Amino acid sequence: xxxxxxxxxxxxxxxxxxxxxxxxxxxxxxxxxxxxxxxxxxxxxxxxxxxxxxxxxxxxxxxxxxxxxxxxxxxxxxxxxxxxxxxxxxxxxxxxxxxxxxxxxxxxxxxxxxxxxxxxxxxxxxxxxxxxxxxxxxxxxxxxxxxxxxxxxxxxxxxxxxxxxxxxxxxxxxxxxxxxxxxxxxxxxxxxxxxxxxxxxxxxxxxxxxxxxxxxxxxxxxxxxxxxxxxxxxxxxxxxxxxxxxxxxxxxxxxxxxxxxxxxxxxxxxxxxxxxxxxxxxxxxxxxxxxxxxxxxxxxxxxxxxxxxxxxxxxxxxxxxxxxxxxxxxxxxxxxxxxxxxxxxxxxxxxxxxxxxxxxxxxxxxxxxxxxxxxxxxxxxxxxxxxxxxxxxxxxxxxxxxxxxxxxxxxxxxxxxxxxxxxxxxxxxxxxxxxxxxxxxxxxxxxxxxxxxxxxxxxxxxxxxxxxxxxxxxxxxxxxxxxxxxxxxxxxxxxxxxxxxxxxxxxxxxxxxxxxxxxxxxxxxxxxxxxxxxxxxxxxxxxxxxxxxxxxxxxxxxxxxxxxxxxxxxxxxxxxxxxxxxxxxxxxxxxxxxxxxxxxxxxxxxxxxxxxxxxxxxxxxxxxxxxxxxxxxxxxxxxxxxxxxxxxxxxxxxxxxxxxxxxxxxxxxxxxxxxxxxxxxxxxxxxxxxxxxxxxxxxxxxxxxxxxxxxxxxxxxxxxxxxxxxxxxxxxxxxxxxxxxxxxxxxxxxxxxxxxxxxxxxxxxxxxxxxxxxxxxxxxxxxxxxxxxxxxxxxxxxxxxxxxxxxxxxxxxxxxxxxxxxxxxxxxxxxxxxxxxxxxxxxxxxxxxxxxxxxxxxxxxxxxxxxxxxxxxxxxxxxxxxxxxxxxxxxxxxxxxxxxxx
Numbered sequence: 001x002x003x004x005x006x007x008x009x010x011x012x013x014x015x016x017x018x019x020x021x022x023x024x025x026x027x028x029x030x031x032x033x034x035x036x037x038x039x040x041x042x043x044x045x046x047x048x049x050x051x052x053x054x055x056x057x058x059x060x061x062x063x064x065x066x067x068x069x070x071x072x073x074x075x076x077x078x079x080x081x082x083x084x085x086x087x088x089x090x091x092x093x094x095x096x097x098x099x100x101x102x103x104x105x106x107x108x109x110x111x112x113x114x115x116x117x118x119x120x121x122x123x124x125x126x127x128x129x130x131x132x133x134x135x136x137x138x139x140x141x142x143x144x145x146x147x148x149x150x151x152x153x154x155x156x157x158x159x160x161x162x163x164x165x166x167x168x169x170x171x172x173x174x175x176x177x178x179x180x181x182x183x184x185x186x187x188x189x190x191x192x193x194x195x196x197x198x199x200x201x202x203x204x205x206x207x208x209x210x211x212x213x214x215x216x217x218x219x220x221x222x223x224x225x226x227x228x229x230x231x232x233x234x235x236x237x238x239x240x241x242x243x244x245x246x247x248x249x250x251x252x253x254x255x256x257x258x259x260x261x262x263x264x265x266x267x268x269x270x271x272x273x274x275x276x277x278x279x280x281x282x283x284x285x286x287x288x289x290x291x292x293x294x295x296x297x298x299x300x301x302x303x304x305x306x307x308x309x310x311x312x313x314x315x316x317x318x319x320x321x322x323x324x325x326x327x328x329x330x331x332x333x334x335x336x337x338x339x340x341x342x343x344x345x346x347x348x349x350x351x352x353x354x355x356x357x358x359x360x361x362x363x364x365x366x367x368x369x370x371x372x373x374x375x376x377x378x379x380x381x382x383x384x385x386x387x388x389x390x391x392x393x394x395x396x397x398x399x400x401x402x403x404x405x406x407x408x409x410x411x412x413x414x415x416x417x418x419x420x421x422x423x424x425x426x427x428x429x430x431x432x433x434x435x436x437x438x439x440x441x442x443x444x445x446x447x448x449x450x451x452x453x454x455x456x457x458x459x460x461x462x463x464x465x466x467x468x469x470x471x472x473x474x475x476x477x478x479x480x481x482x483x484x485x486x487x488x489x490x491x492x493x494x495x496x497x498x499x500x501x502x503x504x505x506x507x508x509x510x511x512x513x514x515x516x517x518x519x520x521x522x523x524x525x526x527x528x529x530x531x532x533x534x535x536x537x538x539x540x541x542x543x544x545x546x547x548x549x550x551x552x553x554x555x556x557x558x559x560x561x562x563x564x565x566x567x568x569x570x571x572x573x574x575x576x577x578x579x580x581x582x583x584x585x586x587x588x589x590x591x592x593x594x595x596x597x598x599x600x601x602x603x604x605x606x607x608x609x610x611x612x613x614x615x616x617x618x619x620x621x622x623x624x625x626x627x628x629x630x631x632x633x634x635x636x637x638x639x640x641x642x643x644x645x646x647x648x649x650x651x652x653x654x655x656x657x658x659x660x661x662x663x664x665x666x667x668x669x670x671x672x673x674x675x676x677x678x679x680x681x682x683x684x685x686x687x688x689x690x691x692x693x694x695x696x697x698x699x700x701x702x703x704x705x706x707x708x709x710x711x712x713x714x715x716x717x718x719x720x721x722x723x724x725x726x727x728x729x730x731x732x733x734x735x736x737x738x739x740x741x742x743x744x745x746x747x748x749x750x751x752x753x754x755x756x757x758x759x760x761x762x763x764x765x766x767x768x769x770x771x772x773x774x775x776x777x778x779x780x781x782x783x784x785x786x787x788x789x790x791x792x793x794x795x796x797x798x799x800x801x802x803x804x805x806x807x808x809x810x811x812x813x814x815x816x817x818x819x820x821x822x823x824x825x826x827x828x829x830x831x832x833x834x835x836x837x838x839x840x841x842x843x844x845x846x847x848x849x850x851x852x853x854x855x856x857x858x859x860x861x862x863x864x865x866x867x868x869x870x871x872x873x874x875x876x877x878x879x880x881x882x883x884x885x886x887x888x889x890x891x892x893x894x895x896x897x898x899x900x901x902x
Contacts, residue, residue, distance in 0.1 A: 004029045004171055005036050008111075008143060013169040014135035015128075015162060018145040020173030021303055021317075022252045023210025026145035029173065030058065030113045033143065037111050045103060047079055048115035049124075051255060055080040058115050079112055081123035089126075096130035100140065109139045117144035129158050132167050149303050175207025183892060184209075185216065190884060191227050192891040197234040204319040211249045211319040218326060226622045229614065229652045230891060233622035236390035250323045256298055259287075263295035267305065267313060268324040269336035272356045275311035276349035284339045337363035345372065354380055355391060362398040374402040378412070389419055393428075410440040414448070421455045422627040430459035441480035447520035449481040453489040454524055458629045461496030464664035469493050473502070484510070484517030488525045495528055496629075498666050500535035501703035503528060523553035527564050531631060534571045535667070537705035537742045542571060546584060562594045563628060569595070570632035573602040574667065574706060576746035578777060598632035605639040608778040608809050610647065613640060621659065633660065634670040635707075641674040643779070645681040646806075648813040648842050648859070651849040653678055669695040670707050676714060681813060683858030689718040708738055709750040716754045717787055725758075732758045745775060753784055757791040765793040778805055786818065796825050803829070812842040817861060843870055844878075844895055848887035 008016050020026050027048075034044045046058035079099060085092040103110040112131070114120070120128065132142060162168045176184065178198050185193040185201075193201075200219075205211035219225045222237045253264040266281035273280060278296060282289040296313065299305040306316050315321040325333065337360040343349035344357055345368075351357050358380045361373045377399040384392035396416040403409035417432030433456040437449065444452070456479075460469045471477045472493035478486045487510040494502040507514070507529040514525040526545070533541035545552075546568055554560040565588045572581040581603070585595065592600070597620030604613035617640045637660040644653040657678065660671055672695035680688035692715045699708055716731035732754045739751035749771050756765035765788045772781040782805045788794035789802075799822050806815035816839060822829050829835055846856055853871075857864045878895065880886045889895040 004033055004143075007169065007171050008033065008141055011141065011169040013167050014138070014141060015132045015167055016141060016143045016169045016171055017159065018143060018171045018173060019148045020145075021208055022147050023208045023249045023317075024173040024175070025209040026147070026173055027058070027115050028209075030115050030143060030145050034058070034111070034113055037109070041108055043103065043105050043108065043110040044113060045079060045111070046113040046115070049117060049119035049121075051119055053081075053119070053121050055124075058113060079114065079124065079127070081121050082127060083123065085124070085126040086122040089130075092123075092126040092130045093134075095127045096134055099127070099131055100134050100138075103140050104138070109141070112140070112142045114142065114144045116147065118146045120144075125158055129162060132162055133165070136167055147303075149301065176202075176205070176209060176212060177207065178202050181205075181207070181212055184212070185232060186888055186891050189216075189232065190887055190891075191230050191232040193232045194234065197225065197232055200234050204317075204322065206317050208249070208317055208319075211317045214249050214323055215319045218322070228618045228622045229649075229655070230887070231618055231622070233619070235623055249317065249320055250327065252302060253299070253304060253320070253324065256302065259291065260295045260298050263292050264299055264304065264320075265324050265328060265332070266292075266336060267296065267299070268315070268321040269333070269360075270340055271305075271313050271315065271321065272353055273340060273343060273349040273351055274313075276343060277313055280339050280343050280349065284336055333363055334365055334367055337361075338367035340364075341368045341373075345369075358391075358395050362394060365398075370402050371404070374399055374404070377402070381415070389423060393419055393423070393425075406440065407443060410436065410443045413440075414452075417452070417455070421459070424462075424624040424627045426459040426462045429455055430463065433459065437479040437481075444481075446482045446485065446518040449479070450485040450488065450518060450520040450524065453479055453481065453485055454492055455628075457489060457492045457496055460493075461666070462630075462663055464662065466497065466664065469497055473497055473499065482517055482521070484514040484521040484525075488514055488521045488528075492524065492528060495532060496666065498668060498698075498702050498704065500532045500666075504532040504536055507532065519553050523560055523564070526553060527567055531567055531571055534575070535706050536703050537738075539742045539744060542568075546580075549588075561588075562590060565590045566594075566596045566599065567629070567631055569599050570602075570630070570635070571706075573599055573606070574632055574635035574670075575744050576606070576775075576777075576780075577744060578603065578606045578775065596630055596632060598630050598636035601636045602632055602639055605636075605643060606777045606780070608805075610643050610779075610809055610811075613643065617656070621656070631666060633663070633665040634667040637665075638670040638674040638677075638707075638710075642677045642681075643811075645678050646779075646811040646814045648845045649849060650678070650682060650846070650851060650855075650859070667704065667707060669698040669704060669711070672698060673707070673710055673714065680714075680718070681859070682855060683861065685718055685721055689715065689722060692718065705738065705742060709735060709744075709747045712738070713750040713753055716758060717791075720757060720791065728754075728758050745771065749775075749784070753788070756788060756793045760791075760793055762793050769794065779809060779811070782806060786814075790821075796827065799825070799827055812838060812845065813859060816842055820861065839870075840874060840877075841895070843874055844880075844886050844890060847871065847874075848890055 004016075004018065018026050018029060030046070034046050037044050047055050048058045049055055082091060082095040085095055099112075103112060114128070128142065128144075135142065159168060163170075181201050182193050182198045185191065185198070197219075201212055201215050204215040216225070219234070224235055224237050226233050226235045253261050262285055263281060266284055267277060270277045270280050270284070278292050279289055282292040285292065296305060296307075300307060303316055304320060305313050307313055328336075340349070340351075340360045341357065341364050344351050358377060361368065361376055364373070377395040381392045381395045381399065384395075393416065396412060396419070400409060400412050400416060403412055413432055413436055417429050417436065420426075420432060421429035433452045436444065437452055437456070441449065457469070457472065460472075468477075470493075472490060475490055478489065481489075487506065491503045491506040491510075494500070494506065507525050511525075514521050530542050530545035549555070549564070549568075552561075552564050555564060565584065569581045569584055572578075572584065581599070597616055601613045601617045601620070604610075604616060617636060637656060641653045641657050644650075644656070657671065657674055661668075665671070672691050676688040676691035676695065679685075679691060692711055696708070696711050696715065699705070699711065712731040712735040716728045716735075719725070719727040719731070735747075735751045735754050739747045749768055752764045752768035752771070755761050756768055768788070769781070769785060772784055775781070782802050785794060785798055786802050789796055789798055799818060803815060803818050803822060806818060819829050819835060843856075843860075846859060851859065853864050853867050856867045856871075860867065874880075878886075878889070880889055880895070886895065
């Protein structure tokens with residue numbers, strides 16, 4: 001602790017008192033002080049006192065579990081009690097003189113470190129007082145760590161006397177601020193916590209270091225910390241709770257004895273009930289109320305509890321209550337919860353917090369009136385706002401088991417399943433949908449059964465359950481329902497397996513059946529046939545669907561309208577049609593919160609807003625906020641992975657790509673394409689070409705046309721560079737045929753691009769750039785323009801424009817390569833100092849992403865020897881000598897670029 005070290009060094013007072021709450025970091029501060037003193041050549045004697053009066057070597061934690069002792073000179077006398085020192089001043093003075101003589105060293109400073117000095121016995125306290133007075137004019141410092149509030153009046157009086165004599169310097173361990181908590185998370189976990197997570201940790205810990213650590217570790221155990229792109233997000237718990245061993249910040253309650261600990265546990269559950277808490281705790285613990293009040297006063301004196309003016313009690317540090325509850329056995333928690341619920345319902349206590357009462361109703365289970373519990377949970381679930389759906393799900397889950405009859409259970413389960421599906425909780429929604437379809441078929445309307453079947457199919461797809469999907473697609477299994485529902489569900493299963501040609505065939509052959517059936521089946525059928533036709537290259541059918549959207553089935557129902565708009569927007573954006581997508585959204589007035597995150601990412605990405613696109617993608621993946629069928633999932637990843645790699649963020653791009661593959665998304669050939677662009681930017685064109693061929697084979701095997709313009713354009717570019725002209729010429733024939741049969745603007749642009757680079761047609765190149773300029777997609781235009789220049793069919797002076805655009809959008813890696821090409825061609829590069837700083841920042845980014853020296857050389861298109869030199873200069877200038885240090889500096893915004901390393 002730099003502040004404590006500076007305070008002690010600058011202090012003229014012989015005694016420095018380090019105070020703070022339990023868990024504030026006093027022990028760590030002392031230990032670090034001892035280490036610094038030793039490093040500076042000083043002598044250290046370090047001990048700690050216990051509640052039992054023992055004097056032990058000072059131990060402190062260096063990590064999650066490791067404890068080490070502060071080194072102490074073997075010749076130093078140890079501080080501790082001497083019989084009679086308290087009552088006989090002469091005994092205290094002799095002991096102090098002996099200790100002082102042992103501590104002193106010629107020409108140097110000595111320190112006596114005493115941890116948990118609030119436990120110091122009276123004899124030792126008398127010696128410490130005498131020692132402090134004798135050391136007043138010397139080079140010896142006593143540093144004592146004391147837990148506040150101080151409980152021993154004798155110790156307080158002794159310190160007050162020394163303070164009045166000017167012999168004491170006070171150092172208070174401040175609570176951690178939000179900024180300090182954020183930096184601590186980054187330092188220990190190498191991630192940047194989002195503000196919501198920092199706010200929660202600060203509120204739970206009140207800035208107390210040990211409470212903060214315990215809160216963070218508990219969130220990790222619950223699965224409530226989710227890391228995406230080195231950002232840590234606070235997400236709802238996937239399960240109700242996780243067992244927690246007694247320890248950490250709750251040790252102080254255990255130290256006070258079994259009775260006090262039991263009272264603390266009861267208070268943790270019952271404190272929100274205000275002044276009624278002591279009586280209820282006594283009843284729950286089956287002890288006299290006087291005993292509970294006595295224990296509460298002990299907890300109050302130790303700074304655990306605070307009693308308000310209204311007679312209510314609260315935990316000073318909320319994390320202590322959370323830890324106590326997490327460490328309880330299920331039966332104990334259930335009994336306390338039942339006591340709380342019964343007290344509120346009988347009027348024995350009041351509780352303004354409806355969420356607290358609802359959670360206690362869930363915890364109490366069968367120990368409270370089931371009918372009343374059910375009514376309460378249903379009312380609270382219905383009243384919950386959109387941003388509180390996660391807690392509503394817990395209440396509904398409990399309500400399902402409290403239902404009084406099949407009809408009621410079906411309705412509750414249906415609501416629970418629908419919310420799970422909308423929140424992307426596919427395992428839960430699949431379980432609920434199957435349960436409803438198999439056990440409640442006689443209670444379901446035809447439309448509801450169709451919706452449940454569609455939800456189950458989507459869940460199977462998002463969970464990568466290909467075997468049951470295949471069984472549905474082949475017609476070997478179906479759920480009870482109408483014939484048209486069975487047909488539509490089979491077609492949807494084909495779609496989730498990326499077999500869009502089969503989806504189209506099934507829906508075309510069964511059109512008479514589903515158009516005459518229930519409206520919900522007709523809605524799903526017409527919507528997915530429209531998307532299937534786009535996937536297989538029938539642009540006219542898809543465009544007609546958009547033009548005739550006034551006739552969309554069930555468009556007046558909000559959720560169906562949102563689903564239909566979303567799927568058409570995803571189709572347009574995956575085809576690169578930004579303008580039409582934005583027009584559709586504007587005309588249909590779909591609120592932004594109802595637009596799929598994948599589409600929001602693609603809109604930002606196509607506009608060139610990398611920061612916004614990346615932030616939306618991170619949050620969507622962290623919170624898993626996209627419920628339902630997400631047709632733009634692969635398209636989103638193709639764009640975001642390509643952009644991140646162009647910025648040098650290879651590890652992040654790889655992580656996102658790997659996560660995307662686990663969900664088995666539709667249009668998966670776009671993931672292969674993203675993988676190819678990743679390899680290309682990393683400097684491996686051979687591997688990139690192989691992955692493009694894999695994407696092509698995947699699409700052709702399934703009759704998928706959407707996205708093939710990207711595949712053929714990249715393959716042509718790569719094969720020309722690799723000397724394979726024959727393949728490039730085949731790409732030209734294929735892409736021109738595609739542009740003729742499916743003339744989207746992007747298909748035509750890429751056909752012109754391939755014609756230009758394969759045949760050397762400069763007129764085609766010029767037309768390609770003209771059309772690109774009309775699309776309002778700067779990164780697409782920049783990429784195409786750079787490649788046209790590379791192949792010699794566009795003016796090299798255009799590199800200056802390319803360079804500026806890349807800089808404006810933060811594409812550091814591609815910009816660095818463009819800078820090298822400009823220099824090779826004699827084109828002036830503006831801002832030499834800026835270029836040097838960018839090179840340094842790019843190197844830091846690549847190093848923090850975990851690239852080896854060989855990969856760094858490949859990405860930067862230089863030699864490994866050059867990379868070693870640049871890394872050495874970077875480490876020398878910044879002081880960051882490891883990838884972890886660099887990563888933390890970049891995350892914290894502490895990395896400073898400079899022109900000293902070229």
